[in-house]
Amino acid sequence: MYLCALMQKEIKKRVDKGEMLPLMEEFYTIQGEGYHKGTAAYFIRVGGCDVGCHWCDVKESWNADLHPPTDTMNIVENAKKYSDTIVVTGGEPLTWDMTFLTRELKARGMKVHIETSGAYKLTGEWDWICLSPKKIKLPTKEVYENANELKVIVYNKDDFRFAEEQAAQVNQDCILYLQPEWSKRDKVVPEIVDYVMANPKWKISLQTHKYLNIP
Numbered sequence: 001m002y003l004c005a006l007m008q009k010e011i012k013k014r015v016d017k018g019e020m021l022p023l024m025e026e027f028y029t030i031q032g033e034g035y036h037k038g039t040a041a042y043f044i045r046v047g048g049c050d051v052g053c054h055w056c057d058v059k060e061s062w063n064a065d066l067h068p069p070t071d072t073m074n075i076v077e078n079a080k081k082y083s084d085t086i087v088v089t090g091g092e093p094l095t096w097d098m099t100f101l102t103r104e105l106k107a108r109g110m111k112v113h114i115e116t117s118g119a120y121k122l123t124g125e126w127d128w129i130c131l132s133p134k135k136i137k138l139p140t141k142e143v144y145e146n147a148n149e150l151k152v153i154v155y156n157k158d159d160f161r162f163a164e165e166q167a168a169q170v171n172q173d174c175i176l177y178l179q180p181e182w183s184k185r186d187k188v189v190p191e192i193v194d195y196v197m198a199n200p201k202w203k204i205s206l207q208t209h210k211y212l213n214i215p
């Protein structure tokens with residue numbers, strides 16, 4: 001076998017174990033969305049997602065092959081320099097085994113949050129789970145049970161129905177958010193405002209980083 005084919009196989013094995021991850025980007029910013037909005041956090045964006053939301057704002061993340069397999073230990077050591085709050089996002093982070101990444105981050109005293117569609121098996125140990133469910137690939141039972149916040153994206157009126165259906169699946173303590181789909185914000189924000197006033201168990205989440213012009 002060619003040496004590079006052997007290396008590819010070795011890398012795949014390490015990715016399967018979560019010891020390497022296809023890293024798209026990492027950046028220190030302010031969490032823009034949901035319960036922790038306004039809080040400084042270091043973001044780790046892992047490539048790979050096959051959920052396929054047509055309005056996804058990071059489509060460049062979808063193809064994992066475009067993002068270099070990166071030693072998880074290097075990601076951890078680097079993250080530690082910036083913040084003690086880490087947000088793991090993607091792509092869909094639960095495409096990969098998150099056990100190793102979260103164990104090593106937590107061993108260094110970091111608080112570890114995830115942004116997930118919940119479409120795959122829940123791996124890893126999380127201080128905060130933000131579940132943003134998608135109609136085209138519904139969350140697994142474990143993610144519904146463990147979500148700390150539910151963040152439903154509102155693109156059209158049917159998303160209010162979907163939001164209620166999803167709220168019925170999560171645990172009692174889960175905090176409920178409606179977030180406008182960015183390109184439809186002018187149309188849907190007034191609808192969300194009316195909806196939240198009529199149904200105050202919901203709160204509004206905005207993508208505040210986009211208004212602040214930060215990553």
Ligand SMILES: C[S@@+](CC[C@H](N)C(=O)[O-])C[C@H]1O[C@@H](n2cnc3c(N)ncnc32)[C@H](O)[C@@H]1O
Nearest residue numbers: 055056057090091092115116117132180181182
């Ligand atoms: C890019 S996703 C990555 C994490 C995971 N795949 C997920 O969907 O939760 C991060 C967050 O951005 C939200 N999002 C993506 N595109 C959006 C858009 N156009 N408008 C509003 N929110 C969006 C997602 O629903 C999710 O809550």
Ligand SMILES: Nc1nc2[nH]cc(C(=O)O)c2c(=O)[nH]1
Nearest residue numbers: 030031032033089115209215
């Ligand atoms: N500032 C900032 N906050 C965010 N919250 C969730 C994000 C994500 O893409 O997962 C995100 C993001 O991309 N930037």
Ligand code: SF4
Nearest residue numbers: 049051052053056091
């Ligand atoms: S699940 Fe997340 S990353 Fe994947 S397409 Fe949907 S919004 Fe984008």
Ligand SMILES: [Mg+2]
Nearest residue numbers: 057058089215
């Ligand atoms: Mg984003």
